[in-house]
Amino acid sequence: MRNNTIAVATIAFLALSGAAVAQGAIGGAAEGSREGDRAAGPVGAVVGGAAGAVVGGINGLLGDNQRPRFRDYATHRNHKSYAYDRQVDVGAVLPDDGVTYYEVPPEYEVPVYKYAIVNDRTVLVDPHSHRIVQIID
Structure with a gap:
């Protein structure tokens, strides 16, 4: 048994x-x-x-079923995009100054991360290290 x-x-x-x-x-x-x-x-x-x-x-992280809905959410906020002079990749560390980080609404269940708009792409970021943890395409 x-x-x-x-x-x-x-x-x-x-x-x-x-x-x-x-x-x-x-x-x-x-x-x-x-x-x-x-x-x-x-x-x-x-x-x-x-x-x-x-x-x-x-x-x-955001699951496959959450990403399109979250991308729509972030896009409709019309936040200004930060112009990053490097490749936007998972693992890239964003600078301390100039990037605005926004709260992720609770229904997406990723309370540890914030999001930013970088080079017109929505990214999830670790707010302590400023490291990109997910790109929301």
Whole structure:
């Protein structure tokens, strides 16, 4: 019985990791719990919920289903774009001065990051290091 529980937990964790990454910790926990319950009952719900929260929280970026909606949100704010003299890539560090960083609304579940408009592109940025963590295309 114990081996079956461990096997189900492992399968639930692996199957739900992709969904959790796309949704953040809160969405990942909810989705993991639902899918785990469907796959293995109450034990699967507990394991799936915990796995979804961990995987979603580690990644913490906007998922594929969130990016278009967030891009529309940011575009409709008509923020002025910062002219960056380098390539806009994930990992690039933006300068301390001149870039304006904006709060990401709570419904996108990325509370650790802010966003900026750089070379007419919306980017998620770590506010402490000013490092670009995601480009929202």
